[in-house]
Amino acid sequence: MPINxxxxxxxxxxxxxxxxxxxxLYRYIRDYFSEQGVLEVETPLLSSAAxxxxxxESITADAGGHxxxxxxxxxFPLKRLLCHHSSAIYELGKVFRASEQGSSHNPEFTMLExxxxxWDHLQLADExxxxxxxxxxxxxxxxxxxxxxxxxxxxxxDALDGKTDDIVAAAEKRGAPTGLNKQQALDYLLxxxxxxxxxNRQLTLITGFPAAQAALSRIxxxxxxxxxxxxxxxxxxxxxxxxxxxxxxxxxxxxxxSDQQTRQRNGQAVSVLDQRLIAALQAGLESxxxxxxxxxxxxxxxxxxDRIGQVLNFDWESx
Amino acid sequence: xxTYSTNEFRSGLKILLDGDPYNIVENEFVKPGxxxxxxxxxxxxxxxxxxxxxxxxxxxxxxxxxxxxxxxQYLYSDGEFxxxxxxxxxxxxGADEAAMGxxxxxxxxxxxxxVTLWNGQPLVVEAPNFVELQITxxxxxxxxxxxGGGGKPATLETGAVVRVPLFVNQGEVIKVDTRxxxxxxxxxx
Numbered sequence: 177m178p179i180n181x182x183x184x185x186x187x188x189x190x191x192x193x194x195x196x197x198x199x200x201l202y203r204y205i206r207d208y209f210s211e212q213g214v215l216e217v218e219t220p221l222l223s224s225a226a227x228x229x230x231x232x233e234s235i236t237a238d239a240g241g242h243x244x245x246x247x248x249x250x251x252f253p254l255k256r257l258l259c260h261h262s263s264a265i266y267e268l269g270k271v272f273r274a275s276e277q278g279s280s281h282n283p284e285f286t287m288l289e290x291x292x293x294x295w296d297h298l299q300l301a302d303e304x305x306x307x308x309x310x311x312x313x314x315x316x317x318x319x320x321x322x323x324x325x326x327x328x329x330x331x332x333x334d335a336l337d338g339k340t341d342d343i344v345a346a347a348e349k350r351g352a353p354t355g356l357n358k359q360q361a362l363d364y365l366l367x368x369x370x371x372x373x374x375x376n377r378q379l380t381l382i383t384g385f386p387a388a389q390a391a392l393s394r395i396x397x398x399x400x401x402x403x404x405x406x407x408x409x410x411x412x413x414x415x416x417x418x419x420x421x422x423x424x425x426x427x428x429x430x431x432x433x434s435d436q437q438t439r440q441r442n443g444q445a446v447s448v449l450d451q452r453l454i455a456a457l458q459a460g461l462e463s464x465x466x467x468x469x470x471x472x473x474x475x476x477x478x479x480x481x482d483r484i485g486q487v488l489n490f491d492w493e494s495x
Numbered sequence: 496x497x498t499y500s501t502n503e504f505r506s507g508l509k510i511l512l513d514g515d516p517y518n519i520v521e522n523e524f525v526k527p528g529x530x531x532x533x534x535x536x537x538x539x540x541x542x543x544x545x546x547x548x549x550x551x552x553x554x555x556x557x558x559x560x561x562x563x564x565x566x567x568q569y570l571y572s573d574g575e576f577x578x579x580x581x582x583x584x585x586x587x588x589g590a591d592e593a594a595m596g597x598x599x600x601x602x603x604x605x606x607x608x609x610v611t612l613w614n615g616q617p618l619v620v621e622a623p624n625f626v627e628l629q630i631t632x633x634x635x636x637x638x639x640x641x642x643g644g645g646g647k648p649a650t651l652e653t654g655a656v657v658r659v660p661l662f663v664n665q666g667e668v669i670k671v672d673t674r675x676x677x678x679x680x681x682x683x684x
Contacts, residue, residue: 275532353552367527368535391529
């Protein structure tokens with residue numbers, strides 16, 4: 177055994193106050209859902225199928241000769257629970273995403289995800305705003321904008337109908353690498369240029385995302401250019417991502433396949449599709465809205481911390 | 496050719512951009528939950544010292560710069576190059592004026608400097624943080640003045656000029672902070 181000559185840092189990366197803040201927030205969340213009649217549930221961390229989203233990489237685990245995937249969100253098993261018995265449910269737990277590390281990213285982080293049968297994404301967005309507002313005594317200013325208005329106000333760019341070349345050029349002018357496609361350029365502009373300018377006491381609700389960024393939300397029946405998805409930013413941090421959930425099993429299977437094709441084209445790992453989710457959707461998912469919230473960023477915002485390591489007892493480097 | 500993925504980016508990593516060596520000062524990971532991830536880094540050009548911001552798609556690779564730092568002993572100058580010796584192999588390396596930068600006004604023979612080598616050649620020579628140098632020329636001090644009110648210029652044996660307190664005399668050895676170019680104290684022989 178080498179002797180610890182004080183070169184090995186064993187201490188937590190979070191101060192004691194951050195531990196208390198986390199415990200208080202968990203209690204607040206559980207009290208809120210208990211009062212609302214939303215049931216806390218638990219689903220597996222290790223799954224036999226991976227998330228197909230090309231923007232998210234799973235961490236794999238050797239489960240004794242075969243491979244399992246650490247979940248990147250509890251979305252699929254929670255939807256299977258809803259298909260079995262449709263009632264409001266939530267899960268508060270750890271999720272994992274390979275290589276996501278930075279001042280507001282840790283490959284292992286805590287996610288709160290919940291579902292409201294019978295609601296649409298706008299009703300759920302209101303609840304997220306209510307829940308987040310209730311966690312602080314600060315007075316907040318809530319901004320509600322469509323994706324298109326947000327880009328128009330901030331940069332004078334038409335994010336939905338603008339020409340790809342113009343959008344890519346606008347991103348490159350503001351420091352983006354060359355060779356981006358339209359959606360990547362929009363991603364860059366939102367996360368590197370627009371969001372950093374949001375005020376700290378501002379909650380920004382963005383709705384009307386481009387249909388190409390629908391992920392697992394429905395396409396708007398009245399406007400096929402956009403989907404029924406929202407995001408909530410607290411200050412400049414992306415906190416919540418919610419959908420009026422896709423319930424059509426055939427459309428779900430198509431999106432899985434399209435993800436797989438994108439992964440193949442990019443040379444990314446292509447893993448088994450979650451056939452159990454498709455089977456559950458075939459059995460029937462009641463119309464519902466669902467949202468995922470990043471607990472660690474919520475804590476950063478509440479405590480005024482600027483690095484995620486300050487709210488994690490042991491961050492990725494010291495875990 | 497060695498390369499780094501953006502996933503390996505961290506401060507201090509040395510990379511090659513448009514043929515120039517850069518040091519990563521700060522790296523930030525930017526990613527929307529459902530979208531393209533980017534690495535946005537502040538990088539310093541090791542040749543010019545200039546810092547710029549640059550963004551990559553996460554997962555892209557960047558060429559590594561063959562950069563490392565070594566303490567080398569200064570031997571002499573022929574006016575065009577300043578020659579340093581690797582103390583173990585006795586190998587000699589010449590640094591040009593650009594690599595010497597401000598350091599050339601502080602060092603004298605046998606001083607050990609931290610030298611940044613790029614592809615084995617001196618790129619940046621850093622003088623020691625503190626050097627002790629003799630004053631070769633300064634006006635006589637004023638009797639009774641013990642603190643350095645305004646001070647006066649003094650020329651050192653290397654040619655550098657620093658402001659010293661009035662009580663410091665020609666022929667004395669003083670300690671200088673090379674990072675600020677400021678007088679620190681007299682050195683008792």
